[in-house]
Amino acid sequence: MWLQSVLVPLLRLYLCGMKVLLYQLLHSSFTLPVLPRQNGRVAIVTGGTRGMGYETARHLAGLGMHVVIAGNEREEGGAAVRRIQEEDVEGRVEFVFLDLTSMKSVQQFAQTFKDRGLPLHVLVNNAGTMMVPESQTEDGFEFHFALNYLGHFLLTNLLLDLLKRSGRPGCCSRIINMSSATHYAGVVNMEDLNRRVCYSSHGAYSQSKLALVLFTNYLQEQLTAGGFPVTVAAVDPGMVDTALYDNLWSLAQALKKPVAKILFRTPAEGASISIYAAAASEMEGVGGCYLYNGQKTQSSDSSYDPELQAQLWKKSCELVGVRG
Template structure:
Protein backbone atom coordinates (compact mmCIF):
# COMPACT_ATOMS: atom_id res chain seq x y z
CA UNK A 1 0.00 0.00 0.00
CA UNK A 2 1.30 3.45 -0.97
CA UNK A 3 2.13 5.78 1.91
CA UNK A 4 2.93 9.50 1.73
CA UNK A 5 6.06 8.76 3.71
CA UNK A 6 7.28 6.76 0.71
CA UNK A 7 7.26 9.86 -1.51
CA UNK A 8 10.74 10.95 -0.49
CA UNK A 9 12.08 7.42 -0.96
CA UNK A 10 10.97 7.57 -4.59
CA UNK A 11 11.64 11.24 -5.42
CA UNK A 12 15.08 11.62 -3.84
CA UNK A 13 16.81 8.95 -5.96
CA UNK A 14 14.97 10.19 -9.04
CA UNK A 15 16.19 13.76 -8.53
CA UNK A 16 19.71 12.62 -7.68
CA UNK A 17 19.90 10.46 -10.78
CA UNK A 18 18.69 13.19 -13.12
CA UNK A 19 21.06 15.71 -11.52
CA UNK A 20 23.89 13.27 -12.29
CA UNK A 21 22.65 13.08 -15.86
CA UNK A 22 22.59 16.86 -16.23
CA UNK A 23 26.16 17.15 -14.92
CA UNK A 24 27.36 14.51 -17.38
CA UNK A 25 25.60 16.22 -20.29
CA UNK A 26 27.14 19.57 -19.38
CA UNK A 27 30.57 17.94 -19.29
CA UNK A 28 29.97 16.37 -22.69
CA UNK A 29 28.91 19.74 -24.14
CA UNK A 30 32.38 21.17 -23.46
CA UNK A 31 34.56 18.07 -23.68
CA UNK A 32 34.99 15.69 -26.58
CA UNK A 33 35.32 11.97 -26.10
CA UNK A 34 38.92 10.94 -25.53
CA UNK A 35 40.90 9.25 -28.29
CA UNK A 36 42.21 5.77 -27.67
CA UNK A 37 46.00 5.40 -27.79
CA UNK A 38 47.69 2.90 -30.05
CA UNK A 39 46.77 -0.46 -28.55
CA UNK A 40 49.03 -3.52 -28.36
CA UNK A 41 48.15 -6.62 -30.37
CA UNK A 42 46.21 -9.25 -28.43
CA UNK A 43 46.85 -12.36 -30.50
CA UNK A 44 46.45 -15.57 -28.51
CA UNK A 45 44.49 -13.89 -25.73
CA UNK A 46 40.89 -14.66 -24.78
CA UNK A 47 38.14 -12.26 -23.69
CA UNK A 48 34.56 -12.60 -22.50
CA UNK A 49 32.25 -9.62 -23.06
CA UNK A 50 28.81 -9.76 -21.47
CA UNK A 51 26.04 -7.98 -23.33
CA UNK A 52 28.21 -7.96 -26.43
CA UNK A 53 25.45 -8.32 -29.01
CA UNK A 54 24.72 -4.60 -29.36
CA UNK A 55 25.61 -1.11 -28.19
CA UNK A 56 28.83 -0.60 -26.28
CA UNK A 57 29.26 -4.32 -25.67
CA UNK A 58 29.25 -4.99 -29.39
CA UNK A 59 31.73 -2.20 -30.05
CA UNK A 60 34.00 -3.57 -27.31
CA UNK A 61 33.83 -7.10 -28.73
CA UNK A 62 34.46 -5.82 -32.23
CA UNK A 63 37.54 -3.83 -31.20
CA UNK A 64 39.03 -6.69 -29.20
CA UNK A 65 38.51 -9.08 -32.11
CA UNK A 66 40.22 -6.64 -34.47
CA UNK A 67 43.19 -6.62 -32.09
CA UNK A 68 43.48 -10.37 -32.58
CA UNK A 69 41.67 -11.66 -29.48
CA UNK A 70 39.44 -14.70 -29.27
CA UNK A 71 36.24 -12.98 -28.11
CA UNK A 72 33.32 -14.78 -26.53
CA UNK A 73 30.17 -12.67 -26.66
CA UNK A 74 27.94 -13.68 -23.75
CA UNK A 75 24.27 -12.76 -23.97
CA UNK A 76 20.70 -13.95 -23.75
CA UNK A 77 19.57 -13.21 -27.32
CA UNK A 78 20.87 -15.95 -29.67
CA UNK A 79 19.60 -14.26 -32.84
CA UNK A 80 21.25 -10.96 -31.92
CA UNK A 81 24.36 -12.92 -30.99
CA UNK A 82 24.53 -14.64 -34.36
CA UNK A 83 24.08 -11.32 -36.14
CA UNK A 84 26.83 -9.67 -34.06
CA UNK A 85 29.24 -12.52 -34.73
CA UNK A 86 28.43 -12.46 -38.44
CA UNK A 87 29.01 -8.73 -38.68
CA UNK A 88 32.39 -8.88 -36.96
CA UNK A 89 33.49 -11.81 -39.10
CA UNK A 90 32.51 -9.96 -42.28
CA UNK A 91 34.86 -7.17 -41.26
CA UNK A 92 37.77 -9.59 -41.45
CA UNK A 93 38.64 -9.32 -37.80
CA UNK A 94 41.97 -11.00 -37.09
CA UNK A 95 40.71 -12.68 -33.95
CA UNK A 96 38.06 -15.32 -33.44
CA UNK A 97 34.57 -14.34 -32.29
CA UNK A 98 31.68 -16.49 -31.08
CA UNK A 99 28.43 -16.25 -29.14
CA UNK A 100 27.60 -18.26 -26.01
CA UNK A 101 24.28 -18.02 -24.20
CA UNK A 102 24.27 -16.40 -20.76
CA UNK A 103 21.31 -15.06 -18.78
CA UNK A 104 22.71 -12.95 -15.96
CA UNK A 105 19.32 -12.83 -14.23
CA UNK A 106 19.62 -16.56 -13.56
CA UNK A 107 22.33 -17.82 -11.21
CA UNK A 108 21.82 -21.28 -12.72
CA UNK A 109 22.54 -19.89 -16.19
CA UNK A 110 25.70 -18.17 -14.91
CA UNK A 111 26.96 -21.45 -13.48
CA UNK A 112 26.13 -23.32 -16.70
CA UNK A 113 28.00 -20.73 -18.77
CA UNK A 114 31.09 -21.01 -16.57
CA UNK A 115 30.96 -24.81 -16.62
CA UNK A 116 30.80 -24.75 -20.42
CA UNK A 117 33.70 -22.32 -20.64
CA UNK A 118 35.88 -24.29 -18.23
CA UNK A 119 35.24 -27.53 -20.13
CA UNK A 120 37.07 -26.02 -23.11
CA UNK A 121 40.21 -25.40 -21.03
CA UNK A 122 40.80 -22.01 -22.57
CA UNK A 123 42.81 -19.30 -20.82
CA UNK A 124 40.99 -16.10 -19.87
CA UNK A 125 42.80 -12.79 -20.06
CA UNK A 126 39.97 -10.22 -20.13
CA UNK A 127 36.48 -10.20 -18.62
CA UNK A 128 34.31 -7.22 -19.52
CA UNK A 129 31.20 -7.08 -17.32
CA UNK A 130 29.27 -4.83 -19.66
CA UNK A 131 25.66 -6.10 -19.72
CA UNK A 132 23.10 -3.97 -17.95
CA UNK A 133 19.58 -2.62 -17.77
CA UNK A 134 18.11 0.65 -16.54
CA UNK A 135 14.83 1.89 -15.06
CA UNK A 136 12.78 -1.23 -15.59
CA UNK A 137 9.51 -1.59 -13.62
CA UNK A 138 9.64 -3.60 -10.42
CA UNK A 139 10.55 -7.15 -11.39
CA UNK A 140 11.98 -10.16 -9.63
CA UNK A 141 14.32 -12.71 -11.21
CA UNK A 142 13.70 -16.46 -11.04
CA UNK A 143 15.88 -16.50 -7.91
CA UNK A 144 13.81 -13.76 -6.26
CA UNK A 145 16.25 -10.86 -6.71
CA UNK A 146 15.40 -7.33 -7.79
CA UNK A 147 16.05 -7.14 -11.53
CA UNK A 148 18.63 -4.30 -11.64
CA UNK A 149 20.52 -5.72 -8.68
CA UNK A 150 20.82 -9.17 -10.26
CA UNK A 151 21.46 -8.29 -13.90
CA UNK A 152 23.77 -5.34 -13.36
CA UNK A 153 25.60 -6.55 -10.28
CA UNK A 154 24.93 -9.92 -8.65
CA UNK A 155 25.09 -12.00 -11.84
CA UNK A 156 28.41 -10.37 -12.67
CA UNK A 157 29.63 -10.89 -9.11
CA UNK A 158 28.99 -14.61 -9.42
CA UNK A 159 30.38 -14.82 -12.96
CA UNK A 160 33.60 -13.06 -11.96
CA UNK A 161 34.16 -15.17 -8.87
CA UNK A 162 33.58 -18.43 -10.75
CA UNK A 163 36.06 -17.35 -13.46
CA UNK A 164 38.62 -15.93 -11.06
CA UNK A 165 40.89 -18.98 -11.07
CA UNK A 166 41.10 -18.84 -14.87
CA UNK A 167 41.97 -15.14 -14.78
CA UNK A 168 44.62 -15.73 -12.09
CA UNK A 169 46.25 -18.54 -14.07
CA UNK A 170 46.28 -16.49 -17.29
CA UNK A 171 47.83 -13.33 -15.87
CA UNK A 172 51.52 -12.80 -15.33
CA UNK A 173 53.72 -9.90 -14.20
CA UNK A 174 53.93 -7.34 -16.98
CA UNK A 175 50.84 -8.72 -18.70
CA UNK A 176 48.08 -9.05 -16.17
CA UNK A 177 44.61 -10.37 -16.72
CA UNK A 178 41.97 -7.67 -16.49
CA UNK A 179 38.42 -7.34 -15.22
CA UNK A 180 36.36 -4.37 -16.37
CA UNK A 181 33.13 -3.48 -14.56
CA UNK A 182 30.69 -1.14 -16.32
CA UNK A 183 29.43 1.39 -13.79
CA UNK A 184 28.11 4.90 -14.48
CA UNK A 185 27.89 8.39 -13.01
CA UNK A 186 24.59 7.36 -11.43
CA UNK A 187 26.59 5.48 -8.81
CA UNK A 188 27.23 8.90 -7.21
CA UNK A 189 23.49 8.99 -6.41
CA UNK A 190 23.46 5.41 -5.17
CA UNK A 191 22.96 4.14 -1.64
CA UNK A 192 23.23 0.57 -0.37
CA UNK A 193 20.57 -0.67 2.02
CA UNK A 194 22.02 -3.92 3.27
CA UNK A 195 18.72 -4.81 4.94
CA UNK A 196 16.76 -4.38 1.72
CA UNK A 197 19.02 -4.93 -1.30
CA UNK A 198 15.96 -6.05 -3.28
CA UNK A 199 14.22 -2.74 -2.42
CA UNK A 200 10.95 -4.38 -1.45
CA UNK A 201 10.06 -1.87 1.29
CA UNK A 202 9.54 0.89 -1.28
CA UNK A 203 10.57 0.38 -4.91
CA UNK A 204 12.20 3.06 -7.03
CA UNK A 205 13.62 2.05 -10.40
CA UNK A 206 15.97 5.03 -10.21
CA UNK A 207 17.20 4.06 -6.77
CA UNK A 208 17.55 0.41 -7.79
CA UNK A 209 19.63 1.30 -10.84
CA UNK A 210 21.92 3.68 -8.92
CA UNK A 211 22.37 1.05 -6.19
CA UNK A 212 23.45 -1.59 -8.71
CA UNK A 213 26.05 0.71 -10.23
CA UNK A 214 27.42 1.68 -6.81
CA UNK A 215 27.60 -2.01 -5.90
CA UNK A 216 29.84 -2.60 -8.93
CA UNK A 217 32.32 0.05 -7.74
CA UNK A 218 32.36 -1.32 -4.19
CA UNK A 219 32.92 -4.80 -5.67
CA UNK A 220 35.77 -3.50 -7.85
CA UNK A 221 37.73 -2.08 -4.94
CA UNK A 222 37.17 -5.06 -2.62
CA UNK A 223 38.16 -7.58 -5.29
CA UNK A 224 41.33 -5.68 -6.20
CA UNK A 225 42.35 -5.59 -2.55
CA UNK A 226 42.03 -9.38 -2.34
CA UNK A 227 43.92 -9.96 -5.59
CA UNK A 228 46.74 -7.61 -4.64
CA UNK A 229 47.16 -9.15 -1.19
CA UNK A 230 47.31 -12.59 -2.83
CA UNK A 231 50.00 -11.47 -5.26
CA UNK A 232 47.96 -12.24 -8.37
CA UNK A 233 48.52 -10.50 -11.72
CA UNK A 234 44.90 -9.49 -12.19
CA UNK A 235 43.67 -5.89 -12.26
CA UNK A 236 40.10 -4.71 -11.75
CA UNK A 237 38.70 -1.39 -12.94
CA UNK A 238 35.31 0.29 -12.86
CA UNK A 239 34.51 2.35 -15.95
CA UNK A 240 32.03 5.11 -16.69
CA UNK A 241 31.17 5.58 -20.39
CA UNK A 242 29.24 8.82 -19.92
CA UNK A 243 25.81 9.21 -21.48
CA UNK A 244 25.73 7.05 -24.59
CA UNK A 245 23.02 6.73 -27.23
CA UNK A 246 22.02 3.10 -26.68
CA UNK A 247 18.87 1.07 -25.95
CA UNK A 248 19.63 1.46 -22.24
CA UNK A 249 17.35 4.52 -22.22
CA UNK A 250 14.34 2.74 -23.71
CA UNK A 251 12.65 2.55 -20.30
CA UNK A 252 12.55 6.29 -19.68
CA UNK A 253 9.07 7.62 -19.01
CA UNK A 254 7.30 9.03 -22.08
CA UNK A 255 8.19 12.72 -21.78
CA UNK A 256 11.83 12.01 -20.98
CA UNK A 257 11.98 9.57 -23.89
CA UNK A 258 10.61 12.24 -26.25
CA UNK A 259 13.14 14.80 -24.98
CA UNK A 260 15.98 12.30 -25.07
CA UNK A 261 15.83 11.59 -28.81
CA UNK A 262 16.85 15.05 -30.12
CA UNK A 263 19.26 15.62 -27.21
CA UNK A 264 20.99 12.28 -27.76
CA UNK A 265 21.85 13.06 -31.37
CA UNK A 266 23.74 16.17 -30.30
CA UNK A 267 25.06 15.54 -26.79
CA UNK A 268 25.26 11.79 -26.17
CA UNK A 269 28.33 9.72 -27.00
CA UNK A 270 28.09 7.14 -29.75
CA UNK A 271 28.30 3.47 -28.70
CA UNK A 272 31.83 3.33 -30.15
CA UNK A 273 32.88 6.36 -28.08
CA UNK A 274 31.30 4.89 -24.96
CA UNK A 275 33.05 1.57 -25.52
CA UNK A 276 36.43 3.26 -25.72
CA UNK A 277 36.72 3.43 -21.93
CA UNK A 278 36.16 -0.33 -21.59
CA UNK A 279 38.69 -1.03 -24.32
CA UNK A 280 41.22 1.27 -22.64
CA UNK A 281 40.83 -0.58 -19.34
CA UNK A 282 40.90 -3.99 -21.03
CA UNK A 283 44.03 -3.80 -23.17
CA UNK A 284 45.90 -0.48 -23.11
CA UNK A 285 49.55 -0.46 -22.09
CA UNK A 286 48.99 2.51 -19.78
CA UNK A 287 46.56 0.49 -17.67
CA UNK A 288 48.93 -2.45 -17.20
CA UNK A 289 48.95 -3.38 -13.51
CA UNK A 290 46.60 -0.52 -12.63
CA UNK A 291 43.54 -1.53 -10.66
CA UNK A 292 41.05 -0.32 -8.06
CA UNK A 293 40.37 2.75 -10.15
CA UNK A 294 37.35 4.52 -11.62
CA UNK A 295 37.84 5.62 -15.22
CA UNK A 296 35.93 8.35 -17.02
CA UNK A 297 36.74 9.85 -20.42
CA UNK A 298 40.18 8.26 -20.45
CA UNK A 299 41.21 9.44 -16.99
CA UNK A 300 41.19 8.14 -13.46
CA UNK A 301 38.61 10.02 -11.41
CA UNK A 302 37.43 9.87 -7.78
CA UNK A 303 34.32 7.76 -7.38
CA UNK A 304 31.68 8.54 -4.76
CA UNK A 305 32.88 8.87 -1.14
CA UNK A 306 30.60 5.97 -0.20
CA UNK A 307 32.39 3.66 -2.65
CA UNK A 308 35.60 3.91 -0.58
CA UNK A 309 33.92 2.69 2.62
CA UNK A 310 35.94 -0.43 3.40
CA UNK A 311 33.38 -1.74 5.88
CA UNK A 312 30.59 -1.39 3.33
CA UNK A 313 32.73 -3.10 0.70
CA UNK A 314 33.33 -6.03 3.02
CA UNK A 315 29.69 -6.22 4.13
CA UNK A 316 28.41 -6.20 0.54
CA UNK A 317 30.95 -8.86 -0.44
CA UNK A 318 29.89 -11.12 2.41
CA UNK A 319 26.20 -10.67 1.64
CA UNK A 320 26.75 -11.26 -2.09
CA UNK A 321 28.59 -14.51 -1.36
CA UNK A 322 25.67 -15.64 0.77
CA UNK A 323 23.13 -14.77 -1.91
CA UNK A 324 25.14 -16.62 -4.59
CA UNK A 325 25.98 -19.61 -2.44
CA UNK A 326 29.71 -18.91 -2.55
CA UNK A 327 32.20 -19.49 0.23
CA UNK A 328 33.54 -16.12 1.30
CA UNK A 329 37.18 -15.59 0.39
Protein backbone atom coordinates in the same frame (compact mmCIF):
# COMPACT_ATOMS: atom_id res chain seq x y z
CA MET B 1 8.91 6.99 3.10
CA TRP B 2 7.87 7.68 -0.51
CA LEU B 3 9.74 10.99 -0.58
CA GLN B 4 12.96 9.41 0.68
CA SER B 5 12.76 6.17 -1.30
CA VAL B 6 11.37 7.35 -4.65
CA LEU B 7 11.57 11.10 -5.20
CA VAL B 8 15.06 11.67 -3.75
CA PRO B 9 16.72 8.92 -5.86
CA LEU B 10 14.96 10.25 -8.95
CA LEU B 11 16.19 13.80 -8.38
CA ARG B 12 19.72 12.65 -7.57
CA LEU B 13 19.91 10.52 -10.70
CA TYR B 14 18.68 13.25 -13.04
CA LEU B 15 21.04 15.76 -11.41
CA CYS B 16 23.91 13.37 -12.16
CA GLY B 17 22.68 13.13 -15.73
CA MET B 18 22.64 16.90 -16.15
CA LYS B 19 26.21 17.17 -14.85
CA VAL B 20 27.36 14.52 -17.30
CA LEU B 21 25.64 16.23 -20.22
CA LEU B 22 27.24 19.54 -19.29
CA TYR B 23 30.64 17.86 -19.21
CA GLN B 24 30.03 16.23 -22.59
CA LEU B 25 28.97 19.58 -24.03
CA LEU B 26 32.26 21.16 -22.98
CA HIS B 27 34.65 18.24 -23.57
CA SER B 28 35.31 16.01 -26.56
CA SER B 29 35.05 12.26 -26.15
CA PHE B 30 38.04 10.14 -25.28
CA THR B 31 40.20 9.09 -28.22
CA LEU B 32 41.77 5.67 -28.03
CA PRO B 33 45.55 5.57 -28.38
CA VAL B 34 47.22 3.00 -30.61
CA LEU B 35 46.75 -0.29 -28.76
CA PRO B 36 49.11 -3.27 -28.77
CA ARG B 37 48.16 -6.46 -30.56
CA GLN B 38 46.30 -8.96 -28.39
CA ASN B 39 46.96 -12.16 -30.31
CA GLY B 40 46.60 -15.28 -28.17
CA ARG B 41 44.55 -13.52 -25.49
CA VAL B 42 40.97 -14.54 -24.70
CA ALA B 43 38.15 -12.20 -23.64
CA ILE B 44 34.55 -12.57 -22.50
CA VAL B 45 32.25 -9.60 -23.10
CA THR B 46 28.80 -9.78 -21.52
CA GLY B 47 26.02 -8.01 -23.38
CA GLY B 48 28.21 -7.97 -26.48
CA THR B 49 25.46 -8.35 -29.05
CA ARG B 50 24.72 -4.63 -29.40
CA GLY B 51 25.60 -1.14 -28.21
CA MET B 52 28.81 -0.63 -26.28
CA GLY B 53 29.27 -4.35 -25.69
CA TYR B 54 29.23 -5.02 -29.42
CA GLU B 55 31.71 -2.22 -30.10
CA THR B 56 33.98 -3.56 -27.36
CA ALA B 57 33.86 -7.10 -28.74
CA ARG B 58 34.43 -5.87 -32.31
CA HIS B 59 37.46 -3.80 -31.37
CA LEU B 60 39.07 -6.49 -29.21
CA ALA B 61 38.61 -9.04 -32.01
CA GLY B 62 40.19 -6.51 -34.35
CA LEU B 63 43.24 -6.48 -32.08
CA GLY B 64 43.56 -10.24 -32.48
CA MET B 65 41.75 -11.49 -29.39
CA HIS B 66 39.55 -14.56 -29.22
CA VAL B 67 36.31 -12.93 -28.05
CA VAL B 68 33.37 -14.76 -26.51
CA ILE B 69 30.21 -12.66 -26.70
CA ALA B 70 27.92 -13.67 -23.84
CA GLY B 71 24.25 -12.73 -24.07
CA ASN B 72 20.68 -13.94 -23.79
CA GLU B 73 19.54 -13.32 -27.38
CA ARG B 74 20.72 -16.18 -29.59
CA GLU B 75 19.57 -14.74 -32.90
CA GLU B 76 21.00 -11.31 -32.10
CA GLY B 77 24.21 -12.96 -30.94
CA GLY B 78 24.62 -14.86 -34.18
CA ALA B 79 24.04 -11.68 -36.17
CA ALA B 80 26.65 -9.81 -34.11
CA VAL B 81 29.23 -12.53 -34.76
CA ARG B 82 28.56 -12.44 -38.50
CA ARG B 83 28.91 -8.65 -38.67
CA ILE B 84 32.25 -8.76 -36.89
CA GLN B 85 33.49 -11.63 -39.04
CA GLU B 86 32.56 -9.69 -42.17
CA GLU B 87 35.15 -7.09 -41.15
CA ASP B 88 37.82 -9.77 -41.62
CA VAL B 89 39.20 -9.31 -38.11
CA GLU B 90 42.33 -11.21 -37.12
CA GLY B 91 40.82 -12.52 -33.90
CA ARG B 92 38.14 -15.14 -33.42
CA VAL B 93 34.65 -14.25 -32.25
CA GLU B 94 31.79 -16.47 -31.09
CA PHE B 95 28.51 -16.23 -29.22
CA VAL B 96 27.61 -18.24 -26.11
CA PHE B 97 24.27 -18.01 -24.34
CA LEU B 98 24.25 -16.43 -20.87
CA ASP B 99 21.29 -15.10 -18.87
CA LEU B 100 22.75 -12.97 -16.09
CA THR B 101 19.39 -12.79 -14.31
CA SER B 102 19.59 -16.56 -13.68
CA MET B 103 22.27 -17.74 -11.29
CA LYS B 104 21.88 -21.25 -12.74
CA SER B 105 22.63 -19.91 -16.22
CA VAL B 106 25.71 -18.07 -14.91
CA GLN B 107 26.98 -21.27 -13.29
CA GLN B 108 26.39 -23.26 -16.48
CA PHE B 109 28.14 -20.68 -18.64
CA ALA B 110 31.18 -20.52 -16.35
CA GLN B 111 31.49 -24.32 -16.11
CA THR B 112 31.12 -24.76 -19.88
CA PHE B 113 33.79 -22.16 -20.51
CA LYS B 114 36.20 -23.72 -18.00
CA ASP B 115 35.63 -27.18 -19.49
CA ARG B 116 36.99 -25.93 -22.82
CA GLY B 117 40.45 -25.50 -21.35
CA LEU B 118 40.89 -21.99 -22.68
CA PRO B 119 42.74 -19.29 -20.74
CA LEU B 120 40.90 -16.09 -19.80
CA HIS B 121 42.75 -12.79 -19.92
CA VAL B 122 39.95 -10.22 -20.07
CA LEU B 123 36.45 -10.24 -18.55
CA VAL B 124 34.29 -7.27 -19.52
CA ASN B 125 31.19 -7.14 -17.31
CA ASN B 126 29.27 -4.88 -19.66
CA ALA B 127 25.67 -6.11 -19.78
CA GLY B 128 23.07 -4.00 -18.04
CA THR B 129 19.57 -2.65 -17.84
CA MET B 130 18.17 0.65 -16.65
CA MET B 131 14.94 1.77 -15.00
CA VAL B 132 12.80 -1.22 -15.79
CA PRO B 133 9.49 -1.60 -13.93
CA GLU B 134 9.63 -3.48 -10.64
CA SER B 135 10.17 -7.19 -11.18
CA GLN B 136 11.98 -10.14 -9.66
CA THR B 137 14.16 -12.76 -11.30
CA GLU B 138 13.62 -16.50 -11.05
CA ASP B 139 15.90 -16.46 -8.00
CA GLY B 140 13.84 -13.76 -6.29
CA PHE B 141 16.26 -10.87 -6.81
CA GLU B 142 15.33 -7.35 -7.88
CA PHE B 143 15.97 -7.14 -11.63
CA HIS B 144 18.57 -4.32 -11.72
CA PHE B 145 20.46 -5.80 -8.79
CA ALA B 146 20.56 -9.24 -10.43
CA LEU B 147 21.44 -8.27 -14.00
CA ASN B 148 23.74 -5.30 -13.46
CA TYR B 149 25.56 -6.53 -10.38
CA LEU B 150 24.83 -9.91 -8.82
CA GLY B 151 25.10 -11.97 -12.02
CA HIS B 152 28.44 -10.33 -12.78
CA PHE B 153 29.57 -10.83 -9.19
CA LEU B 154 28.92 -14.56 -9.48
CA LEU B 155 30.41 -14.82 -12.98
CA THR B 156 33.60 -13.08 -11.86
CA ASN B 157 33.98 -15.28 -8.79
CA LEU B 158 33.43 -18.48 -10.77
CA LEU B 159 36.08 -17.46 -13.33
CA LEU B 160 38.50 -15.84 -10.88
CA ASP B 161 40.83 -18.84 -10.50
CA LEU B 162 41.11 -19.05 -14.28
CA LEU B 163 41.87 -15.34 -14.53
CA LYS B 164 44.56 -15.74 -11.87
CA ARG B 165 46.16 -18.65 -13.74
CA SER B 166 46.02 -16.85 -17.08
CA GLY B 167 47.76 -13.68 -15.88
CA ARG B 168 51.40 -13.21 -15.05
CA PRO B 169 53.51 -10.35 -13.70
CA GLY B 170 53.82 -7.70 -16.39
CA CYS B 171 50.87 -9.17 -18.29
CA CYS B 172 47.95 -9.22 -15.85
CA SER B 173 44.50 -10.54 -16.54
CA ARG B 174 41.95 -7.73 -16.45
CA ILE B 175 38.39 -7.42 -15.15
CA ILE B 176 36.35 -4.42 -16.31
CA ASN B 177 33.09 -3.52 -14.58
CA MET B 178 30.69 -1.17 -16.36
CA SER B 179 29.41 1.40 -13.89
CA SER B 180 28.10 4.92 -14.53
CA ALA B 181 27.92 8.41 -13.03
CA THR B 182 24.60 7.39 -11.50
CA HIS B 183 26.58 5.51 -8.85
CA TYR B 184 27.25 8.91 -7.25
CA ALA B 185 23.52 9.05 -6.49
CA GLY B 186 23.43 5.45 -5.34
CA VAL B 187 22.74 4.18 -1.84
CA VAL B 188 23.36 0.52 -0.99
CA ASN B 189 20.70 -0.51 1.50
CA MET B 190 22.11 -3.60 3.16
CA GLU B 191 18.78 -4.23 4.87
CA ASP B 192 16.81 -4.15 1.62
CA LEU B 193 19.07 -4.85 -1.36
CA ASN B 194 16.06 -6.06 -3.36
CA ARG B 195 14.16 -2.81 -2.78
CA ARG B 196 11.01 -4.48 -1.53
CA VAL B 197 10.06 -1.91 1.11
CA CYS B 198 9.50 0.97 -1.31
CA TYR B 199 10.52 0.44 -4.91
CA SER B 200 12.18 3.04 -7.11
CA SER B 201 13.61 2.05 -10.47
CA HIS B 202 15.96 5.04 -10.25
CA GLY B 203 17.16 4.00 -6.79
CA ALA B 204 17.51 0.36 -7.83
CA TYR B 205 19.56 1.26 -10.91
CA SER B 206 21.92 3.63 -9.11
CA GLN B 207 22.35 1.11 -6.27
CA SER B 208 23.43 -1.57 -8.75
CA LYS B 209 26.02 0.75 -10.29
CA LEU B 210 27.41 1.73 -6.88
CA ALA B 211 27.56 -1.97 -5.96
CA LEU B 212 29.82 -2.56 -8.97
CA VAL B 213 32.28 0.10 -7.81
CA LEU B 214 32.30 -1.26 -4.25
CA PHE B 215 32.89 -4.72 -5.71
CA THR B 216 35.74 -3.39 -7.88
CA ASN B 217 37.56 -1.77 -4.98
CA TYR B 218 37.14 -4.68 -2.57
CA LEU B 219 38.19 -7.34 -5.08
CA GLN B 220 41.29 -5.39 -6.06
CA GLU B 221 42.33 -5.16 -2.43
CA GLN B 222 42.05 -8.95 -2.10
CA LEU B 223 43.95 -9.62 -5.32
CA THR B 224 46.73 -7.22 -4.41
CA ALA B 225 47.05 -8.69 -0.93
CA GLY B 226 47.33 -12.17 -2.43
CA GLY B 227 49.89 -11.10 -5.04
CA PHE B 228 47.71 -12.29 -7.94
CA PRO B 229 48.32 -10.96 -11.48
CA VAL B 230 44.78 -9.68 -11.99
CA THR B 231 43.52 -6.10 -12.05
CA VAL B 232 39.97 -4.79 -11.68
CA ALA B 233 38.73 -1.45 -12.97
CA ALA B 234 35.34 0.25 -12.99
CA VAL B 235 34.56 2.28 -16.09
CA ASP B 236 32.09 5.09 -16.71
CA PRO B 237 31.23 5.53 -20.41
CA GLY B 238 29.30 8.76 -19.92
CA MET B 239 25.82 9.17 -21.38
CA VAL B 240 25.68 7.02 -24.50
CA ASP B 241 22.90 6.71 -27.07
CA THR B 242 21.94 3.06 -26.57
CA ALA B 243 18.81 1.02 -25.90
CA LEU B 244 19.34 1.48 -22.15
CA TYR B 245 17.17 4.59 -22.34
CA ASP B 246 14.18 2.76 -23.83
CA ASN B 247 12.59 2.49 -20.38
CA LEU B 248 12.46 6.22 -19.66
CA TRP B 249 9.10 7.84 -19.05
CA SER B 250 7.30 8.92 -22.23
CA LEU B 251 8.07 12.60 -21.63
CA ALA B 252 11.70 11.92 -20.79
CA GLN B 253 11.95 9.67 -23.84
CA ALA B 254 10.65 12.44 -26.07
CA LEU B 255 13.09 14.98 -24.60
CA LYS B 256 15.98 12.54 -24.82
CA LYS B 257 15.85 12.04 -28.61
CA PRO B 258 16.90 15.56 -29.72
CA VAL B 259 19.34 15.89 -26.81
CA ALA B 260 20.98 12.55 -27.61
CA LYS B 261 21.84 13.61 -31.14
CA ILE B 262 23.81 16.58 -29.84
CA LEU B 263 25.18 15.62 -26.44
CA PHE B 264 25.21 11.82 -26.05
CA ARG B 265 28.24 9.73 -26.96
CA THR B 266 27.94 7.12 -29.68
CA PRO B 267 28.23 3.45 -28.64
CA ALA B 268 31.74 3.35 -30.15
CA GLU B 269 32.77 6.41 -28.13
CA GLY B 270 31.32 4.95 -24.93
CA ALA B 271 33.01 1.61 -25.54
CA SER B 272 36.40 3.28 -25.91
CA ILE B 273 36.81 3.39 -22.12
CA SER B 274 36.24 -0.36 -21.74
CA ILE B 275 38.55 -1.11 -24.66
CA TYR B 276 41.24 1.12 -23.15
CA ALA B 277 40.92 -0.63 -19.78
CA ALA B 278 41.06 -4.04 -21.47
CA ALA B 279 44.00 -3.54 -23.80
CA ALA B 280 46.03 -0.34 -23.24
CA SER B 281 49.66 -0.67 -22.17
CA GLU B 282 49.13 2.28 -19.82
CA MET B 283 46.63 0.18 -17.86
CA GLU B 284 49.01 -2.71 -17.22
CA GLY B 285 49.00 -3.43 -13.50
CA VAL B 286 46.54 -0.62 -12.79
CA GLY B 287 43.50 -1.66 -10.79
CA GLY B 288 41.07 -0.48 -8.16
CA CYS B 289 40.35 2.64 -10.18
CA TYR B 290 37.35 4.42 -11.69
CA LEU B 291 37.89 5.51 -15.30
CA TYR B 292 35.93 8.36 -16.84
CA ASN B 293 36.75 9.75 -20.28
CA GLY B 294 40.01 7.83 -20.17
CA GLN B 295 41.18 9.33 -16.88
CA LYS B 296 41.35 7.91 -13.37
CA THR B 297 38.67 9.77 -11.43
CA GLN B 298 37.42 9.83 -7.85
CA SER B 299 34.33 7.70 -7.48
CA SER B 300 31.75 8.41 -4.79
CA ASP B 301 32.87 8.71 -1.16
CA SER B 302 30.80 5.69 -0.17
CA SER B 303 32.53 3.51 -2.78
CA TYR B 304 35.75 3.74 -0.72
CA ASP B 305 34.08 2.67 2.54
CA PRO B 306 35.91 -0.56 3.51
CA GLU B 307 33.17 -1.65 5.91
CA LEU B 308 30.46 -1.26 3.28
CA GLN B 309 32.64 -3.05 0.72
CA ALA B 310 33.13 -5.99 3.08
CA GLN B 311 29.45 -6.13 4.05
CA LEU B 312 28.30 -6.16 0.43
CA TRP B 313 30.88 -8.79 -0.53
CA LYS B 314 29.84 -11.09 2.31
CA LYS B 315 26.12 -10.66 1.60
CA SER B 316 26.63 -11.18 -2.13
CA CYS B 317 28.52 -14.41 -1.49
CA GLU B 318 25.62 -15.63 0.64
CA LEU B 319 23.05 -14.71 -1.99
CA VAL B 320 24.78 -16.53 -4.87
CA GLY B 321 26.22 -19.40 -2.83
CA VAL B 322 29.97 -18.88 -3.20
CA ARG B 323 32.65 -18.92 -0.53
CA GLY B 324 33.64 -15.47 0.74
